[in-house]
Amino acid sequence: MKPYKQVDEKDLNNIAEFIDRDRLLWAKEVNEEYSHDELSAGQYYPDIVARVVSTEEVAKLMRYASQNNIAITPRGAGTGLVGASVAIEHGIMLDTTLMNHFLELDEQNLTLTLEPGVLLMELADYVEKRGYFYPPDPGEKSATIGGNISTNAGGMRAVKFGVTRDYIRGLEIVLADGTVMTVGGKAVKNSSGYDLKDVIIGSEGTLAVITKAILKLLPLPQKTVSLLVPFPTLAQAIGAVPPIIKSKAIPTAIEFMEREVIIDAEEYLGRKFPDNQADAYLLLKFDGNTLEEIASYYDGVAQICLEQGAADILIADTEERAEAIWKARGAFLEAIKSSTTMMDEVDVVVPRSMVNDFVEYIHDLQKEIGVRIKCFGHAGDGNLHAYILKDQLNDEQWQKVLKATMEKMYTKARSLKGNVSGEHGIGYAKKEYLKESMPDKAIAIMQGIKQVFDPLNILNPHKVCQD
Amino acid sequence: MAKLVVHQEKITDAKALAALCPFGAMQEKDGKITITAGCRMCRICVKKGPKGAVEYVEDKKVPAIDKTKWRGIAVYVDHVDGAVHPVTYELLGKAKELAAKIHQPVYALFIGSNIEHAAEELLHYGADKVYVCDKPELEYFKIEAYTSVFEEFINKVKPSAILVGATSVGRQLAPRTAARFNTGLTADCTILDIKENTDLVQIRPAFGGNIMAEILTPNNRPQMATVRYKVMDAPKWIDSVSGQIEKLEIAEEKLKANIEVLGITQKPKEKTIDAADVIVVAGRGVKKRQDLKLIEDLAKSLGGELASTRPLVEAGWVDPKRQIGLSGRTVRPKLIITCGVSGSVQFVAGMNHAETIIAINSDPKAAIFKTANYAITADIYDIIPELIQKIKTGGTIL
Amino acid sequence: MKILVCIKQVPGTNKVEVDEKTGVLKRNGADSKMNPYDLYALETGVRLKEKYGGTVSVITMGPPQAKAVLYEAFSMGADEGALITDRKFGGADVLATSRTLSQGIKRFGDFDIILCGLQTTDGDTAQVGPEVAEQLKIPSVCNVQRIEKVEKDNIIVDMDMPQDIERIKIYFPCLLTVQKDIYQPRLPSYLKQKETSKKDIDVFTFSDMEDQDENKYGLNGSPTHVQRIFPPVSDKVQQHWQGTTEELAVKIYETLKEKKFIA
Known part of the structure; x- marks a missing residue:
């Protein structure tokens, strides 16, 4: 494959013909934030960033890129975690944030x-x-x-x-x-x-x-109520999820969280969590039109939780109360990040009934490999977010530990019939693991689709299924 | 007792009448209206309902008081060990203005221990008479003793209106005193005026500032109001004084209290950005880690706290506890100055409820300018040293 | 130790508007909730009970439906509750409210500590607490930010003052108003809610009050009168300044001065 063309001053002028110059960031004007996403370790600067405002501009830019063999990487707010919006081949970055109407x-x-x-x-x-x-x-x-x-x-x-x-x-x-x-x-x-x-x-x-x-x-549902359910152990908390699902009650959310991560969030936000009696919690959310209607939904769920060993069921029925919990939940990622030097993530999804096996596995893995792993996630849909922390390891040790940990976790997820990513995507960082988790034929079909859509391979190269 | 009487026969549409009540205190059943204990006697149903449907009946007229027996506007002097809190001067200024309208004097009430030397200063701000109660028992603020002195003062001077600063002390002392005299007290007034008949017109925000209410105390004296610091303007210091200082005596047994002050500790210096009144934010416009000092100096010169945006925290320059935004802290300061902050949505969501927003950025199209009250196109490296210099030479922090 | 917490039911939202033409208050939605500041007072009361023993009672004044906040308090650890309600109490200002509350408190029982939130979100005055203390002739401390300990006949607390913190011993019976964030309020418990949903509460009306002078309650007993309500004038400014460094620095400086951030 012939190498991509680097964007030069002439290209800049050509592109400036159809996109206002002041919406083009060139060379030194390209901010540092465009060189990575929320989590990726490497830095790749695009040659040029085009802050497009219309479909027409996008079409012209794509045509220009394909005619000149320039790699083009689309990007939104850059909040991804797997490097999907990082310009590995430099080239053009297509920033869509001004198309916000x-x-x-x-x-x-x-x-x-x-x-x-x-x-x-x-x-x-x-x-x-x-x-x-x-x-x-x-x-x-x-x-x-x-x-x-x-x-x-x-x-x-x-x-x-x-x-x-x-x-x-x-x-x-x-x-x-x-x-x-x-x-x-x-x-x-x-x-x-x-x-x-x-x-x-x-x-x-x-x-x-x-x-x-x-x-x-x-x-829009008129009302929402969140339930915070304290359990003596995480296994009991997660164990309560299958019977809740089986009971046909449909919460909008079922999250699990551990004391450790909550403490990180308290520290990070400078705010106390509304409860501290337990080591593990389930957080459920229900919606409906009146508080009474919602209460009738969660009555049965409350009974199930108590049968599964919950100490109580705490009711967050006002905005302030819900906010005290969900603000902490929303800060988990940043809180864990600020508790260590560097981290990487695993976003596997396993069948709901397997969540406990996987979480237990992570707990044991920490001891086995000698690395801290923090974990929270969507118990209700089996999507776990596990964060592997670098702490005091040097770069070489870190790379080794990270690779070993990831290998083991993805292998385990596969054995539980899970997928590599629940919602963060594959991007650049998880390609290898996607490949391992799928039949060669499936990857080949994906590559074939890519080939049909983008025969010149200028769109976001090296991502998802590409080598 | 004043009450509302419902005349069912005059009601045309009972449901519509019930809907008028802002407190939901009217219940409609089978076309008939009943008024519940939720009624706050706002009388909107009387004014806006079908004519005569709801009648306001006052069975006994309360006798009118003689307002001429109450004269002058008094100000409570807020202070710590004789160091007068500037809200006092602001109130003296307002009192002077109100008193001039009704041709009455301005009094100041000064309570404490070993404070007599500081009373003179109050005359320079326009007090006609300063009453000083200087006793060792009054060294610390003990509410029972201070209320007794206040009581003594009111009984002796009979002021028509009393203004108290809404400080930690004023907010406790004013209500206790008002309750002792069974009189009205209006909190946190933002506008004060006075009528010819000496009725104080008090305007204050309610419901978190979503509405304003105009309040009178028409048949009670003294009228009392608290006012927050920095709402009124302090008068000029006058060189020549004509007022006098008078000692206020009180019987010792009235100073007894069921409170003991065991000790005083200074507040810790290290403040969080969550509680700060003034915040100066460093954004990506700050090029080097060392340059943060410039932003910090500006914060210090305003008695405020340094905060930052996410990139600076991620670069490890600033403590994550000082990060403003959706993924950091949400702040609500009185003043925020952003320096070289572009204004990402996630940042703005954490600070857009600040009272005054000053944004400095060299890019005239920076997104933060949409949120700012004062958008200033300038290079932070030029303007901030200049501004710090101005503040240092020009004035002191309030 | 007998602890009483004063609580109030307030509108679910502060987003009220005034109809400019009619001057009538328009409320968005009929939702109500416990005054958020009272949650801190209640939490303080329950923690004191947990640490030192005793009971926590709650009292509220309002329409019949205000009893909802009493049951909410039960599910957060309160033991008994009383509702003060009567059409004769309608239209009460701070003075009449504090008088009615203190009369209700006397009827309810003898308490060592009365706890109040700093203020309410609807009235916003922060005055009812100290006025109740005055009506009951007991000592009071406002802005309590920390409780140190309870002794036989007193409690030692930290009062937040502008420049410093005063450590204060206050003898029983007394009234404290606590600051926001003294403790993080707990969430209502489902188990307690089930346990207390049929609990009896005391209801006090005018005829239960010791002071039977009708002129001291409600609108008649209120020295302050609201003359009118009106929407606030928005002072939101948006200015864009350009110029030389010197000009801009002066403009910022003058603005800071005008807004009283510097003298």
């Missing part, structure tokens, strides 16, 4: 059309003010919707409502050669050939650039 709220079809740069927090604010609800709820609220669609993010409410994919009706995309195309639409049903929209969702910017999305909305 709400285009149409269609109240008859309950859809919202928007641009990819809208942030999750802006989206939630926009729809909730109008009495609607967009259920996917990943922890990182300053991520863009475009990024979320590209990883098929899940979030806290997946137990009841499913993941991002379930709320995408249609997409406007720009292909590598600059072709603009709409896949899916406002129609509810679609049985018309291969669903290209679903191929794009979760493709991490390797197949096309998303320039518009049509989201499906729900009516």
Whole structure:
């Protein structure tokens, strides 16, 4: 394969023909933040950053890149954890954050059309003010919707409502050669050939650039109540999840957390958590139209928790109370990060009934390898977030320990019939593990799809399934 | 006892009438209205309901008091060991203005131990008479003793209105004194005026500042109000004084208290950004770690705290506890100055409730300027040293 | 030790508006909740009970539905509750409220420590606590930020003052108002909620009050009168300044001075 062309001053001038110069960052103007994402260790500076504002600009830029063999990396808010939006081949970075407009709220079809740069927090604010609800709820609220669609993010409410994919009706995309195309639409049903929209969702910017999305909305539940359930051990807490699910009660979220991580969050936020009687907690959330209605849902769940050894069930029924818990939950990642020197993550998803096996395995692994691993996650959908901490290890030791730990964890996840990533994606960092976890044939099909969409391989090279 | 009487026959639409009540205190059942204990006697139903449907009945007129027996505007002198809190001067200024309208004197009430020497200063700020109660028993603020002195003062001087600073002391002392005289007290007034009949017009925010209320104390004296620091303007110091200082005596047994002050400790210097009134934020415009000192100096010169954005914390320059934003702390200071901060959404979400936002950034299109009250296009390396210099030579921290 | 906590039911949100034409208060939604500041007082009471023994009682004044906050307090560890309610108490200002509350407290029992939150989110005055203490003729300390210990006939606390912290011994019976964040309030317990959902509460009306002078309660007993309510004038400014370093520094300096951040 011939090497990509580096962007030079001439390219800059050419691109400035169709994108305002002051929305192009060139050479020294490229900020440090564009060289990495939230977690990736390496630094790769793009040659140029284009802060696009329209589909037309994206199309022209893609055409220019494909004609000149320049690598192009799409990027939202840069909050990813696996390096999917890092410009490994330098080249052009396509920053979508200025494409952050709400285009149409269609109240008859309950859809919202928007641009990819809208942030999750802006989206939630926009729809909730109008009495609607967009259920996917990943922890990182300053991520863009475009990024979320590209990883098929899940979030806290997946137990009841499913993941991002379930709320995408249609997409406007720009292909590598600059072709603009709409896949899916406002129609509810679609049985018309291969669903290209679903191929794009979760493709991490390797197949096309998303320039518009049509989201499906729900009516906003009037009330939510969170339950914080203290358990003597984490095993008991997680053990309560399958019977809760079996009872047909449908909480919107079931999270598990350990004392240690809560203490990190208390330290990080400078705020006390509302309870400290137990070593492990389940956090459940219910929604409904009145507090009484919600109470009728969780009565049975409360009984199950007590039978499984819970000390009590604590009720967070006001905004202040819920905030005291969820603010801590939301800060876990940053809190763990600030408790060590460096860290890396594993975002495996296993069947719900296997969560306990996996968590136990992690506990033992810490002793076996001699590294601290902190863990929390979505007990309700089997998606675990485990963070391996560097602490006082030197770089060489760290690389060794990290590799060994990851290998073991992914091997274990595979044996439990789990997947490499629940919601963070594969990007650059998890490619190897994806390969190990899948039949060669499956990887070959993915590579074939990539080849069809992007024959010149200029779009986000070296990601997901590519060598 | 004043009460509301419902005349069911005059009600045209009972549901609509019930909906008028902002406190949900009217219940409609089978087209009939009953008023519950939720009623706050706001009388909106009388004014806005169908004519005559709800009647306000006052069965006994309370006799009007003689307001001419109460004269002058008094100010409680807030101080620590004789060092007068500046809110006192601000109140003296306001009192002077109000007193001038009704041609009455301004009094100051000064309570403490070994404070007599400081009383003179109050005359320079316009007090016509300073009453000083200087006793060893009054060394520390003990509410029972201080309330007794206040009582003595009111009985002796009979001021028409009393203004108290809404400080930690004033917020305890004023209500106890008001309750002792069975009179009205309005907290945290932002505007004060006075009518010819000496009624004090008190305007204050309610419901967290979402509404303003105008309040009168029409048939009780003294009228009492508290005012927060930095709301009113302090008057100029006058060189020549015409007022006098008078000792206020009190019987010793009235100074007994069921409180003992066991000790005083200084507050720890190390403050968190969560509680700070003034915050100066370093953003990515700060190029080198050493340059943080510049931002810190500005914070110090304003008596504030240093904070930062996420990139600086990630670079290890600043303690994570000082990070503002969605993934850090949420702050609500009176003043925030951002220096070289671009204004990412996740940062702004952590500080956009600050009262005054000054943003300095060399990029005139920086996103932070959309949130700022004062957007200043400038290089922080030029302007901050200049500003620190101005503050240092020009004035002191309040 | 007998502890009493005064609590209040407040609107679920502060987002009220005034209808500019009619001057009527518009509330968004009929939700109500326990005054957030009272949660800290209640937590303080329950912690004192847990450490030193005794009982925690709660009292509230309001419409009949305000009893909801008493049951909420039970699920957070309070032992008994009383509701003061009567149409005759409507329209009470700070003085009339503190008088009614203190009359209700006298009827309810004898207490060693009365705890109040710093202020409420609707009235926002922070005055009812000290006025209740005055009505009951007992000592009071406001802004308590830490409880050191309880002794036989007194409690030792830290009072937050502008420049320093005063360590104070206060003899029983006494009233304390506690600061936000003295302790992180606990969440209501499901088990306690089930256990106490049918608990009897005391209800006191005008006829239960020792002082039977109707003119001391409600609107008649209130010396302050609200003349009118109106929306605040927004003072939100947005200015963009450009100029020389010297000019800009002067402008910032003058603004800081005008806003009283520097003298």
